[in-house]
Amino acid sequence: MNIQDPATRPKGTRERTLDEVKAEFMRRAGKLNPFEDIKPEDAAKVMAALTSLDKDHWAEEWRKIGLAYEAKADALEKTDGSRERLAELYMQAFDACRVGRYPSPVSPGKLAAYHYSLRMFGKAAKYFDPPLEIVEIPFEGKKLVGYLQKPPGVTKPAVIMHWGGVDGWKEDRLKIAAAIMKAGLASFTIDMPGSGENPVLYGDPAAERTYFAWLDYLPTRSDIDGRTVAVWGGSFGAYWAARLAYTAADRIKGAVFHGGNVHYGFQKEWLVPAFTTGGATYLFGAQSLLDARGRAMGVKTVEEFLEAVAPLSLKTMGLLDQPSAPLLGVNGKLDDQAPVDDIYLLLEHGNPKSARIYPEGHHMGRTPGQPADEIATTIVAWLKDRLAQ
Numbered sequence: 219m220n221i222q223d224p225a226t227r228p229k230g231t232r233e234r235t236l237d238e239v240k241a242e243f244m245r246r247a248g249k250l251n252p253f254e255d256i257k258p259e260d261a262a263k264v265m266a267a268l269t270s271l272d273k274d275h276w277a278e279e280w281r282k283i284g285l286a287y288e289a290k291a292d293a294l295e296k297t298d299g300s301r302e303r304l305a306e307l308y309m310q311a312f313d314a315c316r317v318g319r320y321p322s323p324v325s326p327g328k329l330a331a332y333h334y335s336l337r338m339f340g341k342a343a344k345y346f347d348p349p350l351e352i353v354e355i356p357f358e359g360k361k362l363v364g365y366l367q368k369p370p371g372v373t374k375p376a377v378i379m380h381w382g383g384v385d386g387w388k389e390d391r392l393k394i395a396a397a398i399m400k401a402g403l404a405s406f407t408i409d410m411p412g413s414g415e416n417p418v419l420y421g422d423p424a425a426e427r428t429y430f431a432w433l434d435y436l437p438t439r440s441d442i443d444g445r446t447v448a449v450w451g452g453s454f455g456a457y458w459a460a461r462l463a464y465t466a467a468d469r470i471k472g473a474v475f476h477g478g479n480v481h482y483g484f485q486k487e488w489l490v491p492a493f494t495t496g497g498a499t500y501l502f503g504a505q506s507l508l509d510a511r512g513r514a515m516g517v518k519t520v521e522e523f524l525e526a527v528a529p530l531s532l533k534t535m536g537l538l539d540q541p542s543a544p545l546l547g548v549n550g551k552l553d554d555q556a557p558v559d560d561i562y563l564l565l566e567h568g569n570p571k572s573a574r575i576y577p578e579g580h581h582m583g584r585t586p587g588q589p590a591d592e593i594a595t596t597i598v599a600w601l602k603d604r605l606a607q
Contacts, residue, residue, distance in 0.1 A: 550579020
């Protein structure tokens with residue numbers, strides 16, 4: 219069945235209606251991830267303009283907001299506006315276009331919105347404090363792009379290399395980068411395979427090598443301790459952190475598996491419900507979760523997706539009982555995108571591991587009423603301890 223074709227979607231697929239999307243977006247705007255940085259007045263303007271859930275229509279309306287902020291910042295830049303104000307305006311431009319491509323650029327309009335967002339982020343980054351360095355390295359005839367930020371006043375800081383999943387890309391991790399730098403560590407943010415500017419698909423044999431390329435690069439830097447590195451993967455990208463805990467056990471000090479899949483989450487018994495009646499935290503409903511993951515994998519049908527992810531299971535690969543770097547699993551018991559059972563599976567095999575499971579938590583452990591930074595603070599503290607050993 220084609221994941222883009224409504225006529226052949228899995229039976230029971232639940233999508234929000236236009237009115238439901240509008241109401242849900244307004245509930246989240248300015249408050250809840252991933253729309254916490256959107257101004258409610260901008261959200262209201264876009265919601266009022268939407269006449270359908272056509273992907274390009276959605277992207278176009280958000281692009282208008284983004285371009286208006288960019289034009290305002292461009293004009294201010296010519297009159298020597300403050301660095302803080304310019305960063306703020308360009309980031310508002312970026313965030314509008316980021317929402318325009320959300321959750322993943324699966325249409326021409328959404329892809330255009332993504333390219334606009336990269337341009338706007340680049341303009342904003344010139345004014346960040348601490349500075350953000352855009353790092354590019356060659357990779358098998360292509361290139362990899364990462365963002366390095368260093369904590370002020372720290373000589374050769376240890377490094378946390380981190381990434382998100384199919385919808386949260388490296389530009390979206392500034393708050394996490396800030397928490398890392400607050401702990402006196404360098405933040406190195408990248409895109410997982412199949413997302414952002416990573417040129418390799420999630421299931422490609424070269425996918426893991428993109429991480430090894432960065433682990434080779436970091437020690438070449440004289441301004442960071444590139445041999446003292448820990449990794450942190452989020453959501454669908456968490457898989458790669460768990461995998462690296464085994465395959466790069468001698469190269470990393472620790473790994474955080476945050477809201478992801480290693481075995482059960484790659485099985486038909488989990489994925490079909492997640493792609494139909496689950497995925498409730500996704501704005502447009504479960505179908506858009508399927509769209510986004512399908513794009514990351516480079517597949518067009520549910521059957522192709524199931525076939526492509528099955529071999530990625532760490533159990534199938536025979537890794538679970540192998541020695542691993544220190545590994546922390548974090549998620550909510552109520553997650554409908556990644557099964558908490560995958561954390562228990564990791565705990566039940568190999569050398570002892572750590573876990574923080576939130577009993578009332580949803581995807582990534584997010585829990586109603588919980589301080590927004592609690593989980594990141596907990597994870598950074600664990601990683602700092604590992605890097606100090």
